[in-house]
Amino acid sequence: MLQRRHLSLAYLELAPAKPENAPLIIMLHGYGSNEKDLIQLAPSLRPEFRYISARAPEEMDFGMFAWFPLEFTPTGIRVDHGEAQRAVEQLIGFIREIIAEYRPLGNKVFLMGFSQGTVMSYLTAFLAPELLHGVIACSGQLPEKTVPHDTLKPVLKRLPFLVMHGSFDDVLPIAKGLAAKAWLEEHVDDLTWREYPMAHQISDSGVELMRTWLEKRLPQAPQKE
Numbered sequence: 001m002l003q004r005r006h007l008s009l010a011y012l013e014l015a016p017a018k019p020e021n022a023p024l025i026i027m028l029h030g031y032g033s034n035e036k037d038l039i040q041l042a043p044s045l046r047p048e049f050r051y052i053s054a055r056a057p058e059e060m061d062f063g064m065f066a067w068f069p070l071e072f073t074p075t076g077i078r079v080d081h082g083e084a085q086r087a088v089e090q091l092i093g094f095i096r097e098i099i100a101e102y103r104p105l106g107n108k109v110f111l112m113g114f115s116q117g118t119v120m121s122y123l124t125a126f127l128a129p130e131l132l133h134g135v136i137a138c139s140g141q142l143p144e145k146t147v148p149h150d151t152l153k154p155v156l157k158r159l160p161f162l163v164m165h166g167s168f169d170d171v172l173p174i175a176k177g178l179a180a181k182a183w184l185e186e187h188v189d190d191l192t193w194r195e196y197p198m199a200h201q202i203s204d205s206g207v208e209l210m211r212t213w214l215e216k217r218l219p220q221a222p223q224k225e
Contacts, residue, residue, distance in 0.1 A: 001039065007097045008090065011035055014042045014051040023133070023219050024104035026095060027053040028117030030139075032064045038114060044207050046214045049110075052098055056116075057090060067091070067120050084143070088123040095124070095131050105219040112136040112210070114202065115172065119143050122180070125161075129153050134160035134190075134217055136210055138202050139169060141176035142183055152187060160190035162213045164206045166198035 002013045012035045016022045025045075027038035039053035056065040068087040071078040099107050110133050113121035118140020125135050130153070161184055165177025174195065181193045192213060196203045 007094060007101065009057060009094045010055040012039045012051075012053045014039060014053075016048055016050055018048075019050060021103055021105050022050045023048060023106075023110070024050045024052060024098065024102055025110045025112055025214075026098060027051065028067070028091075028111065028113040028120050029053070029056065029065070030115030030117055031066045031070060032060060033114075034063055034065050038112065038117075041202070041207055041210075045211050046218070048218065049214070050102060050104065052109075054091075054094065057087070067116050070116070079143075084119075084123065088120060088127060091120055091124055092128045092131070095128070099131065106133060108133045108219070110134050110136065110214070110217075112138070113140060114138045115140055115200065125156060125159060126152070129156040129159050132159060133219055135162070136213070137161060137163045137180065138206065139165055139172060139177070139200050140180070141172050142180040144179070157188055158190070159188060160192075160213075160217055161188055162192045162194075162210065164194045164196065164202070164209070166200060166203075167195050168198060169200045171200040 004011050004013055029035060029037045035053040035055040039051060042051040056067040058066040058069060060066055068083040069080055095109060108131055111121040111124060118137040121135050121137055123143055125132060163180055165174055167174050184191045194209060196206060
């Protein structure tokens with residue numbers, strides 16, 4: 001596992017045995033975490049992939065980062081939507097850098113997000129679905145106020161989504177996951193939804209589902225004539 005700092009975001013990289021044009025997953029951690037979090041799941045997923053675990057740009061404290069600021073109030077979490085927009089634009093730029101750097105199969109990547117990283121995954125899918133093979137959304141929520149209902153790109157409809165949420169989540173309640181499920185059911189053709197008896201976390205069963213979901217959606221190398 002290597003620490004990289006030469007692109008617009010710092011990241012950890014775990015390369016496969018055959019790295020040339022390998023399919024690629026970019027992992028987006030949650031609020032207050034860092035790039036060392038989700039990369040721990042990589043050995044339990046598909047060995048064919050290159051794993052890139054990105055560090056969010058906003059430093060909160062030592063070892064703690066956020067994609068954009070949040071305010072926790074008695075009535076819920078408040079988001080600065082301008083900051084969120086700037087964050088997703090930066091992330092899309094980073095994805096383009098990663099594609100240029102590693103040339104993954106199809107010149108696209110999978111996104112895997114947890115919590116705030118899931119919000120970033122949804123925002124990226126809305127704005128730049130042409131860069132993605134698919135989205136794995138864990139314990140997150142749909143960014144309701146920024147869903148582009150009238151300006152969805154046609155390619156979004158064909159983008160596969162795997163959405164998982166805990167029925168005992170006390171950070172982002174299951175209602176958030178169910179709302180994302182309902183919206184995606186109306187707007188995409190390939191949605192896999194799972195609800196697990198867990199809190200704000202990723203279960204072992206969820207990791208195994210990610211593995212099989214990725215196996216079924218591995219991009220294919222072009223045939224040589």
